[in-house]
Amino acid sequence: MTGPALAAWFFHLLVFVGGVSAAAFSFRVLAYLALCLRRPRDLRRRYGAWAVVTGPTSGIGRSVALELARRGLNLVLLDLDAANLQETSDAITSRHTVETRTVVFDLSLVGTPQGDESMRRLRAAIEGLDVGVLVNNAGVAKPAVAYLHEAEVEAWVRMIRVNLWALTEVTAAVLPGMVERGRGAVVNMGSASSEAIPSFPLNTIYAATKRYVSKFSRSLYVEYRSKGIDVQCQAPFFVATRLVPSAVLDNWLSPLVPTPETYARAAARWIGHGPLCTPTAGHQLLWCLAGVLPDAAHDWLRMREHLRLRALLSQRARAARASAADRGEKTTRAKKMSF
Template identity: 45%
Template sequence: MLFWIILVSSLGFLWFLKKLSCFVRWLFNLLLRPAKDLTSYGSWALVTGSTDGIGRAFAFKLAASGLNLVLVSRNSAKLKTVSAEIQARSPYSKIKLFELDFSGDDVVSRVGEMKEAIDGLDIGVLINNVGVTYPRAMYFHEVEERVWMNLVRVNVEGTTHVTKAVVAGMIGRGRGAILNIGSGASIVVPSHPLYAVYAATKAYIDQLSRSLYVEYKHQGIDVQCQVPLYVSTRMASEVADVERSTVFIPRAERYVEEAVKWIGYESRCTPYWAHSLQWFFASMLPHSLLDSWRLTVAITRIQKSKQNKKN
């Protein structure tokens, strides 16, 4: 009997020490670990999905950090507007624009043209931010082929093609940082019902990032997947009740303020502190409970959407 008491107590103590060490490391990373000088990777940064939300916030922040920018987006007018706004705040940053619609049928050829356009530039930082989701919560059998094919084309193919176009130059220079924007939908919760294909594409981003982290770390290239939960952006507001920012739903600018501090470290992270807390508590709950909760949330959104249409 005494043996089992000692064994259980020892296992409990080891579990406590593990959790304590994780907490101490989290506090250090959050409060004390210095951010890397992103200009040490190169003088240019390329940002996809750079005219809205997180991508736009990254563009402003990187320019303020002393980097020149290649802004990639499908909307030429927005590109020019964002470029002018960044230039007004960071007049010494050089900015190049490239119009690219990741949902188009000519993505491969257009990425090839982009690769030629950036040839010779010291691209040290790549922010793969472009992404789309469902227009609303839908059961898998209800999702039209054009919708889920568009998700795969933008979230999977787009990120893959751009990464391949940029990483070759980083290999030649022996340095670089690649940041892929993932989602809590594929990692923090065990499932994301009624957004199944979206969650699956983001799971691809997570695994791609982890594998590339291992492949290229020894060549001086840091690859990372950041896992945000809800951020107050236009895309989030279209699929969820995200009408204003809160402590747990930060503005894109607030999220990016923390996100840049984590670039170049772990292969996967959740840089915003409140999102980390949500992940921690979610990890302590049974998967069945989280599955039921996510399904209930999604069904409620469907019912609310139908009610709004009636009104």
């Protein structure tokens, strides 16, 4: 092949690849717009009168619980703090005419005698209920921006228990009723850190547990769709919750970081629409942009950004300790002067 012919062949190849990429992007945008313009699905009528939500006392979980209540679903709420559960339950019932039940459940204790007792309480709480939706939202993100050797093994084990093991056990407890009734939806909260980008250094265990969530959800989607049950993994990028460092919210990404309320509205609309999604428009855009970069570029950028974030958080922690020590010294001097 001559030089001009080779150049022409390469040009046509680039045009073809660009055309395919543009078509894929356009299809994603059109599908998103079509879903946004469509009348929202009646979740109660389609799936059932009750929803189970884990981790509903703050952030995405609280907003999702409130959004499901707004759509008329009664709620079974699972969390480790009884007072926070009661406050969330009261907030929901004060705004919406739905019923709530609460189950105190430390998800980091699954596989232990205490965890087995909590699972029995969960099964008792949902017995006889028309549970149509399960939202596995609870998750642990810390230790964060840390090398594997820097944290205690028990901290990593706790993350694995909550993000992976507990999600599996709660799903296994709720699914039999859905199978019996022939309908239901399971929504598992994954992460774009395991789906849209090839690596998430210094947050390795977190991303690995979320990869399990994605594969778990996809396989269950195939297993149970013939039984009338929709299983979905939602994989958001950053959402403005307390789990996200303020340093992330202050950079160029901030316009694309939704509030928990905005995310919850989009998340509820996406339930039942495919095995994997990232519900908000900003996150859809980030997902498309992420697909343009080669893996090596992603690896370099993520490591660079996480090292920068690690240094910034360390600096803020030192400043906070110094400020606390200074306040302690002033208090001590004041006490001495009062004598």
